[in-house]
Amino acid sequence: MNLNATLLGELIAFAVFVLFCMKFVWPPLINAIEARQKKIADGLAASDRAEKDLALAQDKAKDQLKDAKAQAADIIEQAKKREAKMLDEAVQKANAERENILAIGRAELEAERNRLREELRKQVAALAVAGAEKILQRSIDEAAHSDILEKLVQEL
Amino acid sequence: MAAGEELTLSGHIQHHLTNAKMCTVDGSVAFNKACSEAGFWTWHVDTLAWSIGLGLLFLWIFRSAATKATTGVPGKFQCFIEMVVELVATNVKDTYHGKSKLIAPLALTIFVWVFLMNLMDLIPVDFLPAFAGFVGEQALGMDSHDVYMKIVPTTDINLTAALAIGVFILMIGYSIRIKGVLGFIKELTLHPFSSKNLPLQIALIPFNLLLETIALVAKPFSLALRLFGNLYAGEMIFILIGAIGLMQLPLHFVWAVFHILVIVLQAFVFMMLTIVYLSMASSDNH
Numbered sequence: 320m321n322l323n324a325t326l327l328g329e330l331i332a333f334a335v336f337v338l339f340c341m342k343f344v345w346p347p348l349i350n351a352i353e354a355r356q357k358k359i360a361d362g363l364a365a366s367d368r369a370e371k372d373l374a375l376a377q378d379k380a381k382d383q384l385k386d387a388k389a390q391a392a393d394i395i396e397q398a399k400k401r402e403a404k405m406l407d408e409a410v411q412k413a414n415a416e417r418e419n420i421l422a423i424g425r426a427e428l429e430a431e432r433n434r435l436r437e438e439l440r441k442q443v444a445a446l447a448v449a450g451a452e453k454i455l456q457r458s459i460d461e462a463a464h465s466d467i468l469e470k471l472v473q474e475l
Numbered sequence: 476m477a478a479g480e481e482l483t484l485s486g487h488i489q490h491h492l493t494n495a496k497m498c499t500v501d502g503s504v505a506f507n508k509a510c511s512e513a514g515f516w517t518w519h520v521d522t523l524a525w526s527i528g529l530g531l532l533f534l535w536i537f538r539s540a541a542t543k544a545t546t547g548v549p550g551k552f553q554c555f556i557e558m559v560v561e562l563v564a565t566n567v568k569d570t571y572h573g574k575s576k577l578i579a580p581l582a583l584t585i586f587v588w589v590f591l592m593n594l595m596d597l598i599p600v601d602f603l604p605a606f607a608g609f610v611g612e613q614a615l616g617m618d619s620h621d622v623y624m625k626i627v628p629t630t631d632i633n634l635t636a637a638l639a640i641g642v643f644i645l646m647i648g649y650s651i652r653i654k655g656v657l658g659f660i661k662e663l664t665l666h667p668f669s670s671k672n673l674p675l676q677i678a679l680i681p682f683n684l685l686l687e688t689i690a691l692v693a694k695p696f697s698l699a700l701r702l703f704g705n706l707y708a709g710e711m712i713f714i715l716i717g718a719i720g721l722m723q724l725p726l727h728f729v730w731a732v733f734h735i736l737v738i739v740l741q742a743f744v745f746m747m748l749t750i751v752y753l754s755m756a757s758s759d760n761h
Contacts, residue, residue, distance in 0.1 A: 321517075321632070321633075322515075322632065322633060322636060323514075323515050323516070323517040323518070323519070323633060324515060324516050324517060324518050325494075325517070325518055325519040325522055325523060325631065325633035325634070325637075326633040326634075326636055326637045326640070327637075328518060328523050328637075329522070329523070329526060329633060329634045329637030329638070330637040330640060330641055332523075332526065332527050332530060332637075333584075333637055333638055333641045334641065336530045336533070336534060336584050336588060337577075337580060337581050337584045337641075339534055340534065340537070340580040340581075340583060340584045341576065341577060341580035341581070343538055343541065344534060344537045344538050344541050344580065344583070345560075345579060345580035345583060347541040347542070347544050348537070348540065348541050348544055348556065348557065348560045349560060349564060349579070350544075351541075351544035351545065351546050351549075351553075351557075352557055352560065352561065352564075354546040355546045355547075355549070358546060
């Protein structure tokens with residue numbers, strides 16, 4: 320063991336190195352490491368949060384989609400109902416119109432027939448009168464025999 | 476290795492195990508053999524130069540990493556430096572539970588510095604001493620055998636003792652700072668034997684003081700001698716292997732591979748024990 324002044328020199332060197340390390344080497348390195356660790360932790364937390372948000376948004380979107388589908392189905396249902404109703408109404412209206420037109424036609428027909436019958440009756444009456452005139456070879460006083468003629472016309 | 480009688484194996488080993496000395500004799504600077512009478516005021520210039528050089532290398536490497544340190548994506552160099560820092564920081568955090576700005580940088584300095592100094596052991600033993608001898612012969616006109624160069628500073632008891640004393644001073648400083656002078660004295664005198672009986676307690680004080688003082692002083696001694704002993708022994712084996720001719724090559728390789736373990740382990744052990752001792756010094760519950 321030859322302890323000598325080297326020991327003092329090394330002691331001083333040791334102290335200086337440690338002090339330098341403590342002042343200028345350790346703090347920046349450990350600060351950088353810790354700051355990065357914090358950054359990474361924050362990043363992980365943020366990604367977790369984003370994942371949760373995403374799941375929430377997806378749920379919400381699913382709900383909304385479901386709602387929209389239900390609404391669409393509703394609307395279609397209503398439209399169908401309304402269509403059926405409109406069709407029904409149109410059919411009814413058309414039927415009514417047809418009935419109407421038919422009624423008018425029938426009435427006209429009836430009127431025409433009546434008129435024709437009247438005319439025919441008159442002509443038949445005239446014909447019958449003419450026939451009778453011819454048969455009787457004499458003119459019949461129309462006024463005196465009109466009651467007979469009337470009866471005849473009635474019978475036709 | 477000029478002088479005939481020094482060519483023996485023991486002479487070779489002796490040459491390798493001698494530090495380059497510097498001292499003042501009669502007011503003028505003297506070197507090596509002239510210093511044999513100088514006593515305490517002798518400086519081992521090789522130990523000083525290599526250790527301080529390696530210390531500055533450590534500080535330069537880590538300082539350059541520190542100035543460029545980003546909190547973003549680190550480069551490969553920064554990653555490597557941060558790995559070392561993390562290793563030290565984790566060990567300090569696990570072992571030392573108080574708050575201290577000093578312990579972690581101290582541990583880092585010890586770990587890397589001691590590691591670098593131990594690493595010098597892997598340079599083949601004859602390279603640098605032979606180179607130094609050549610330079611001394613050519614440039615300074617010295618006999619190359621009078622040029623000494625011991626390149627592993629941790630094989631010099633002065634350096635390991637200096638480290639251990641530094642740690643010892645810190646241990647006492649922490650003890651007093653945390654527990655107060657009285658607390659420190661109490662710790663030295665009232666344990667491990669204590670008694671409720673006052674006179675008996677007073678009678679036990681000398682024994683306690685003796686035991687606790689031995690326990691306290693043993694710590695720096697064990698620190699210094701463990702590192703010195705391991706590295707000195709390793710260096711000795713390297714020197715012996717270096718002396719056996721061509722057969723040294725495989726043997727040197729095998730021993731160097733094994734020695735890598737010793738190098739890292741001893742640096743780590745010195746750091747760990749420093750933390751543990753300082754943790755014990757600053758914990759109250761004895």
